[in-house]
Amino acid sequence: MDQYAKAGIPFHWRVEQAATGVPIVYTYVLDPATRTYRDGEMFTGVIKAAAPFTITADLGAL
Secondary structure (H helix, E strand, O other): OHHHHHOOOOEEEEEEEOOOOOEEEEEEEEEOOOOEEEEEEEEEOEEEEOOOOOEEEEHHHO
16 A cells, blocks of 8 residues: 555545445545555445546445
């Protein structure tokens, strides 16, 4: 993740599968002053995000 931050990539999403099988999406937002990511939102079930673009996605349907 540090390589993405150093490259200036403004958003980073990490997708994992919980022990229960449920997909989890973690989002991170770049702080341009420190070139590090801060925690964004976490989604299970349905993603409803506005940044970096508006998206709604049902993780269970993927």
